[in-house]
Amino acid sequence: MEKLIDILEELQPEVDFQEVDNLVDGRYLDSLTILSLISEIEDEFDVQVPTVEIIPDNFNSAQKIWELIERLQEEN
Amino acid sequence: MSYFKPFYLFFFFPLVILGYYLLPKRVKPLYLLFCSYVFFFLISKKLILFVFLSSLSIYLAGIWMKKMNERRDCQLQNMEKEEKKIFKEKYKQKKKLILIGTILFNLSFLFFFKYLNFFMTIVNKVFQFISIDISFPWVKRLAPIGISFYTLQAISYLIDVYREKIKPEDNLFKVMLYLSFFPTIMEGPIARYTEVKDDIYQGKKITYHNLCFGYQRILYGLFKKLIIADRLNIFVKLAFQRVDIYSGATLALGVIFYTIMLYMEFSGTMDVVIGSAEVFDIKLPENFRQPFFSKNISEFWSRWHITLGLWFKDYIFYPVSLSKPVKKLSTSVRKKMGNKVSSLLMGAIALFAVWSLNGLWHGAGWTFIFFGYYHFILILLGNIFTPYIIKLCEVWHINRKSFFYQFFQIIKTTILVFIGELFFKAPTLTVAFTMIRKIFTQFSVSKLSKEILKLGLDSKDFIIILLALLVVFVISLFKERGFHIRQKIEQQPIVLRWTLYYALILGIVIFGAYGPGYIPVAPIYADF
Structure with missing residues (x-):
């Protein structure tokens, strides 16, 4: 989780990722930042994020993104 | 008939309400389907066949994919992990064939009614250029009303079934109603199946x-x-x-x-x-969220024709940017130039695809294609220069959240939108550029x-x-x-x-x- 927070803070330094739970709905993450984030996640955690998983619900908070990573790791 | 004609407002719609109110709950959705087909028939007459064919094709493809999933899940039970992976991939490929076939079937109607003349004109010009004496005639074709909208809706249903995001509908009438619901059939919004299925089939009380x-x-x-x-x-x-x-x-x-x-x-x-x-x-779903309060073009398109933008985002932008060839390219770029440049590149390729299709979706003509690329360039420039502008504002102590800065951003965006709409409306590119020249020089x-x-x-x-x-x-x-x-x-x-x-x-x-x-x-x- 710490690694993920580091990645997120590097991409969007102005956002408090421990608190915000509407990253997509509140427009903190735009589509380009999501692309950067996916690249970082795939590199760092050795998973493949399929297009079907790119829904606001999976990216609205650091916790939700972490749950997605864990689920993808499990499926692998 | 349009939604603003007295016939709709004072006759058709009140009659639909009355019938819906009087009928028992279980018949209400069927009645809505009947009214939707009457609505469609009143506008497009026998072309109603095409909306039916679209509904039938996505219904059958959905059922086919569902059966395949059931068979796959049944066979997967007794397999080892590695074997499961290969087997799943095999099934995925088969499902992909059904998906592509059905999408092409639906797109063929759209192409025939909307784009054939435009492409034939291009072919004629090419033939003329290489001195081949063949010319395809321009044929006036009346397209089924709302074909561009319901085709996108049909494709979204198919892809969501393929991705197993939704369960395909077992009832053909329900798929028909989803695609032809009379308020949305002419101009959208392009509703996803998950957004309306709970409301549309329940026969709720008025x-x-x-x-x-x-x-x-x-x-x-x-x-x-x-x-x-x-x-x-x-x-x-x-x-x-x-x-x-x-x-x-x-x-x-x-x-x-x-x-x-x-x-x-x-x-x-x-x-x-x-x-x-x-x-x-x-x-x-809503299609507008105060678009003229946008501070950049990217934001404008997330507030204007929202359902179309989301459709392109889900079914073109992410699939293209995360496709194997684009990912391969971005990985090699990332090694040499870093994550930011590679993401920009991935985004640019996907945006190019989105805005090529967005322009064409709006119409078969060069002005619409130009309209698409105009927005592609503006958004791309925004993506490239925004980080530098933020840094410049920090250096010059400009508060980006101040009223004046935001007001300036809104005015700038609105002017860029005006220029885009000029190309959208102008009958030809020559007229559009003449207008631009006159506006800036006279x-x-x-x-x-x-x-x-x-x-x-x-x-x-x-x-x-x-x-x-x-x-x-x-x-x-x-x-x-x-x-x-x-x-x-x-x-x-x-x-x-x-x-x-x-x-x-x-x-x-x-x-x-x-x-x-x-x-x-x-x-x-x-x-x-």
Whole structure:
């Protein structure tokens, strides 16, 4: 989780990722930042994020993104 | 028939409501389907066959994929992990064939009705260039109404079934209703299956609350369309028809009026559409969120025609940017130039695909293709330069959250939108560039004051337009600030509430631009 927070803070330094739970709905993450984030996640955690998983619900908070990573790791 | 014709407002829609109200719950969805097909038939006659074929094809493909999934899951039970992976992949490939085949089947109708003439003209030009004496004739084809909208909806259903995001529908009538629901069939919104399935098939009761809320929204749509859009139409028509005689300032005003007219017509239609569905307690997705408060073009497109933007995002932008070849390219770029550049590249390739298709979706013509690439370039430049602008603001101590900075951003975005809409409306690229040239080189305010009253509108019309726009602006401002004006109206005493409704009705009747001297705007998006 710490690694993920580091990645997120590097991409969007102005956002408090421990608190915000509407990253997509509140427009903190735009589509380009999501692309950067996916690249970082795939590199760092050795998973493949399929297009079907790119829904606001999976990216609205650091916790939700972490749950997605864990689920993808499990499926692998 | 359109949603603003008296036939729809005073005959068709009330009759649908009456029948729906009287019929038992289980028959209500079937009745809605029947009414939707009647609506479609009244506009497109025998072309109704095509919406039926689209529904049938996605229904059958959905069932086929569902059966395949069941068979796959059954066979997977006794397999080892590695074997499972190979087996799953094999099934995925088979499903992909069904998906692609059905999408192509649906796109073939769209291509035939909308794009064949355009591509034949290009082929003819190529043949002429290489001296081949063959010429394909231009054939006038009347397309089924809303084909561009329901085809995208059909594709979204198919892809969501393929991705196992939704369970395919077992009942053909339900798929038919999803694709042909009469309020959405002409101009959208492009609703996803998951967004409407819970409401549309339930046969919910018509309540006093929904009736009032629905009609309230319909009235607001009529206000925008009849008082503003229809009034501006004559000015816009003349300005774009006689680019040669009017001064740059008058043409600029024509472009501004066109953009306002387009917004009032399309968002007004959405009000009538969403309000009509609301009467049956069916919640449709919103298509506009105060677009003229946007601070950049990217934001504008997340507030304007929202359902189309989301469709492109989910089914083109992410699949293209995360496709194997693009990922491979971005990985090699990332190693050499870092993550930011590689993401920019991935985004740029996907954006190029999105805006090529977005331009073409709006129409088969070079002006629309240019309109698409114009936005592609603006968004790409925004993506590249925004980090530098943020840094510059920090260095120069400019507060990006200050009112003046944000106001400047909104004005800049609005001007860029005006230029985009100029290309959207102009009949040819030559006319569009002539207009741009005249606006920037022959901008004469004194000529404007002489010409302004010669384009079909008098000073009273301008006052009415200004006041009506002020009403829309205040309502938009309230919405932007998160103030729920409709709920507030509902909380008022009944006398005040109904006085407001009657004032709105009277306002539309008195100030609506109909009768001699006015040309009502034809449903602009229904032609796409």
